[in-house]
């Protein structure tokens with residue numbers, strides 16, 4: 178029986194006003210002119226628009242926009258425009274008000290931000306192009322106005338804080354989305370507290386037991402940890418005070434999520450994780466960059482007067498802030514509490530009050546200080562520019578958008594490496610970046626033509642990883658072309674996206690070439706080029722898509738003469754199928770006998786023998802289960818593609834066997850041994866010392882293929898080899914072709930009969 182709950186509307190109205198006043202109080206310090214009036218107008222509109230709506234928890238809906246605005250002010254440090262937008266963020270999406278209404282009342286900027294917020298409200302279905310599409314939209318708005326993402330993060334944070342009232346499946350979906358994209362974005366924008374809280378909330382809903390365990394243990398060990406920290410900081414505090422510094426020292430436990438990750442990674446219980454906390458020294462310096470820095474180094478010197486530092490773990494983000502704006506000095510020192518014999522490492526973070534605020538609240542907090550130092554926002558600005566360029570590079574392809582999403586996400590958490598141009602200009606790249614990444618960072622044309630680099634004046638290959646402080650000069654050549662191999666060693670999403678784009682452009686030429694090769698040959702053979710024929714060719718040559726087919730013809734992997742063979746087999750197959758259709762379709766055994774008669778098979782076996790009569794019996798190995806000699810298999814008569822051999826364990830087997838039993842025929846391999854068939858390859862390239870050796874090494878050592886004969890001719894530096902060898906199947910051959918093509922100097926590998 179539904180329970181009627183009496184709602185006291187007057188009480189609710191009072192509560193709404195109370196929350197609104199709290200918001201105004203938080204915003205007050207920076208309100209100017211008629212800011213308060215505008216906020217009130219937005220508040221009134223939002224109340225009116227959402228008046229009949231309630232959240233899942235039963236509370237009035239307006240609590241949500243007020244809370245989001247409160248987060249924007251208090252936790253991100255955003256101003257009036259953002260407060261207005263936060264109050265109105267769900268109005269256009271969920272109520273009858275339109276963007277035009279908003280623009281009329283609050284102007285263009287507010288309308289633009291709300292538009293961005295409405296656009297990115299779509300769901301992020303994992304791995305779908307829809308997800309990638311929504312993600313793209315989100316990034317587009319990011320490059321329009323970064324406040325859109327910040328308000329979105331505030332919105333997400335409030336939803337995560339109030340996730341309790343949602344159904345379980347919704348909880349999981351929202352939580353996974355949060356860890357998938359929102360927490361990394363918060364990190365990239367330097368919103369440390371928000372990122373940490375989002376991660377902890379994610380854990381709370383997806384791993385409730387692990388979360389509770391760590392939370393309880395942190396509470397239980399708090400007193401002893403506090404004692405430990407108090408003892409540790411005592412001498413540091415004394416010295417700093419004595420020298421007249423204004424400062425605060427805190428010992429803070431790390432987030433539950435990061436402890437949980439550590440436990441999982443190190444496979445250790447809570448009790449054995451030692452760096453559960455970090456000590457933070459915050460210097461209340463004057464607002465002067467020089468003063469801040471020297472204060473921090475002074476504190477460093479005092480800390481290391483008392484404790485031995487681990488030099489390898491000194492991180493100086495004062496001289497070069499991290500790309501997300503983070504400035505701090507990190508050291509790890511050895512500490513042995515008095516009366517114990519167990520020493521442990523303790524991490525100490527030293528920074529000024531201003532740096533601390535940026536570390537917690539990110540760039541928005543920094544804007545208040547703008548003019549004081551520009552290095553901090555440079556990192557973010559540079560990043561937003563990169564995002565914009567990458568969006569531009571991948572805008573035409575959905576598949577590219579999906580890949581971009583992956584690359585982009587993996588970059589959000591990446592650490593940086595600082596390098597210099599020959600002119601001494603600083604460039605910040607992802608840790609692990611190579612000379613080629615650097616080249617693409619300079620300009621995509623420079624990247625595309627890059628053949629080598631000079632790092633600190635020595636010549637290095639383009640795959641060389643860069644270290645902090647390296648000075649890099651790129652050497653280019655007009656004839657250079659980007660290659661697939663490059664993707665193996667670049668790490669920045671900019672370089673990856675650009676290389677893929679360039680390769681695609683080049684491949685387009687092969688596609689056109691391949692298509693015309695096929696058309697010419699078909700004309701000679703009197704085959705009409707229809708979609709159906711292309712599809713049959715695609716299946717015959719084991720290609721996934723028609724483009725794949727064109728590409729392989731264009732590249733010369735498949736010789737045009739092969740089409741003749743296809744035509745013969747197609748005609749033969751039509752004959753067989755005609756026979757099946759007329760008399761033996763109903764009886765698999767009968768059909769098998771027919772087949773055997775036709776091919777002069779042994780009479781004793783009652784199954785279709787496959788293997789050595791590869792070229793006589795018409796069958797295709799099914800792609801769903803890829804049978805290889807030795808597998809348990811059966812044959813299935815298809816309408817267009819002859820007999821297909823499936824493994825009995827194929828996922829499609831139950832359906833085929835139960836619903837189309839009359840089309841199933843028994844099949845087995847003639848022998849349990851792998852059968853090899855002879856194939857010929859023609860390899861062309863530029864001659865060099867050791868080329869033949871390299872080719873044969875791949876063929877016999879890496880792929881264990883027997884070579885029957887090899888003939889090599891060279892003419893004025895051009896090399897041609899004819900190799901006959903035994904392969905097991907076409908897959909095997911394809912693998913070989915791909916490997917051989919990558920050998921230095923080789924430019925064409927083709928199969929011939």
Ligand code: MN
Pocket residue numbers: 241266267332
């Ligand atoms: Mn919302």
